[in-house]
Amino acid sequence: MLFVVDASGSMAARQRMSAVKGAVLSLLLDAYQRRDKVGLVTFRGAAADVALPPTSSVDAAAARLESLPTGGRTPLAAGLLKAHEVLRVERLRDPARRALVVVVTDGRATGAGAARSASGRSDGPATGGTEPVALAGRAARLFAAEGVASVVVDCESGPVRLGLAGRLAGELGGTAVTLEELRSDSIAGLVRDVQGTSRRAA
Numbered sequence: 001m002l003f004v005v006d007a008s009g010s011m012a013a014r015q016r017m018s019a020v021k022g023a024v025l026s027l028l029l030d031a032y033q034r035r036d037k038v039g040l041v042t043f044r045g046a047a048a049d050v051a052l053p054p055t056s057s058v059d060a061a062a063a064r065l066e067s068l069p070t071g072g073r074t075p076l077a078a079g080l081l082k083a084h085e086v087l088r089v090e091r092l093r094d095p096a097r098r099a100l101v102v103v104v105t106d107g108r109a110t111g112a113g114a115a116r117s118a119s120g121r122s123d124g125p126a127t128g129g130t131e132p133v134a135l136a137g138r139a140a141r142l143f144a145a146e147g148v149a150s151v152v153v154d155c156e157s158g159p160v161r162l163g164l165a166g167r168l169a170g171e172l173g174g175t176a177v178t179l180e181e182l183r184s185d186s187i188a189g190l191v192r193d194v195q196g197t198s199r200r201a202a
Contacts, residue, residue, distance in 0.1 A: 107164025
């Protein structure tokens, strides 16, 4: 189970990040009970980072999540491509595991960051306009093409909502839930439904 968490400025509101952290912690505990491995990729500013490589240590994941810095632009494509690389390495290590990606974001891609394609070719810096969104869409389609199960937690708030996280879920070929729907029981149940009768999640 690989968490891809948007830690950009648009997600930095204390109440929102508190809700996000609480929800992810509930999923971590659920993963621990199933003996799944968990990993954490975060993206903010100009790049994405592997905050925690896939591990069986829920305590380590919780500690990294608690100290998560926030702020800056939203390099969504970089976050997705970093997650894709992490899963590629995990598949080489253990082909029997099936990956589940949980993307936590408001979907507002505002920076390409240091995103690179699966072939290693640089997609170049964002130049404004819709390029960051287009890059994020291309990155998301890598997961859909490989049949990776995914859930997008839509953290968009406010009276005007663009529905970008829902669009991202469509690109990923996954399921979207809103932050308001994110309760420990319902999200854990959703993850189990997504996994279905498949093999254990990475």
